[in-house]
Amino acid sequence: MKKKERSATLVSEYVAQIQCPMCGAGMKVLSLTSLVCSNNHTFDFAKQGYVNMLSRPVATQYDQALFENRRDFILNSGFYAKMHEAVVDIIHRQLAPGPMTILDAGSGEGSHMEQILKKAGAGHIGIGLDIAKGGILLAAKNYPDSIWLVGDLANLPMKAGSCDVILNILSPANYNEFNRVIKPSGIVIKVVPRSGYLSELRQALYQDTDKADYDNAGTIALFEEHFEVLERVCLTEQVMLDQSALANLIRMSPLAWHHEDGDLDNFISKSRPVTIDLEILVGRQTN
Template identity: 45%
Template sequence: MSALSKRAAGAVLMNNNIKLFACPICKESMRVHEQGRLECSMHHSFDIAKQGYINMLTHSAASKYSKDLFESRKAIIDSGMYDVLEGKIIELMAAAKTVLDTGCGEGSHLARIMAHREGIGIGIDIAKEGILAAARHYPEQIWCVGDLAKSPFAKTSFEAILNILSPANYEEFKRLLVPGGCVIKVVPQSGYLQELRAQLYADSAKETYSNEQTVERFRESFAEVMVERVTYKVPLASELVPALLEMTPMGWHKTEGTSITLREITIDVDVLVGKV
């Protein structure tokens, strides 16, 4: 950022897309005030951080996700492990130009997806550490610490909403979608990271996985639903194994002294596309 500080550059991005925002307290429209904060007509205000992101949480929120986890997640995504999946998402998004990534973490999926298209991406996550990393690495998009239960966005704002391996809020998704927009949710299928699952959970019920209930709830939430399975294997460099263990909840249950050896890993997911 040569001419502008990160705070000022973030403020410019937010100002250029201010119609996407609404006050999470009173739902009034917002404006950028003196390049330092977002403020609504009722004078509720939220500071733009020096790193360029905005914190719009209305309550304190503890996150179990650490800086190390987000660094590991970025390393894994940057390795290309999810390239095929991201390509499928780009295809399914068609020409969407306003994109919200819910549970965006450190922002790598959204940044990589938006690099291939025109438009603006906004990432939201309740974990401040993730948004800090996103703002540091990807200043071309807007990053927001927030909670969809008290959403900081205006209704009918987004042409596409992404929900990649993350909890969902379907009622809020439907409020935020423009007519004809879509929600793209990614959920694990039975073979997702199966090589890791087999070593961590051998001979236990956790060695197998079903997403049937999640898919059924998605079907119940949208009038038009398409489900596409994406399955492939990728080689895994030995130095990335610790990062994979750090970023996935499966790895958090690894007992001390357990040796994990992985030369390849399976990505096996259902990509759910919903329209209202």
């Protein structure tokens, strides 16, 4: 079966959980070609196996080359392995066993969600959504067993109460939407950087420590305003990265987008330890 038909078949199994991003009506899969709502808003499956559910194209700084670097880094550096394990442990601790709908809001090219799904055991469906088509295109190409949607996390094409888990990893959030689509028994898992995250890269870029600092107090306070916080898990360690991982890190990281050519030559000239310093916030609906 071609990618497009395979994806349409998968979406038709879960179509009851999807709603039209334009009018909120229920949807169905038509002729394994498009998703159509009862008011006839139509979104076609792309041949690579995803659906673009944006009503108009959105410009993004994240292009396909960046997502290829992110994928290579996530899969091959081991940098995020502990984060993936910690997220799976949280899911097992907080939710009853059984098949789950796991939405990754701001999934990029999908490797975080796929690593988490792989470790979480069989039977779950992953739905990855990102506003950047380059990321979703790559995700659909590499991970045909999940559903991939180009969409806006501020207007999720998901029904109210349709998701057991919302992942939101190093991405912007929309808590009103997350509250709408999460099940009353479900959890939101948000991964945010802490002050030491990539500190070696920050130092190499800015040298002075003021700019190098990163403060996430506002992000955490906003999360606490919207959810009952069940857990806060901090993950801090230094991971040894080789030259090819360091080169990927620079290319994939918004931090380093504005550096001059040559600035980071020294940074990537030999293997070095780099700090991962993340906080995982776990919340559920407040009422």
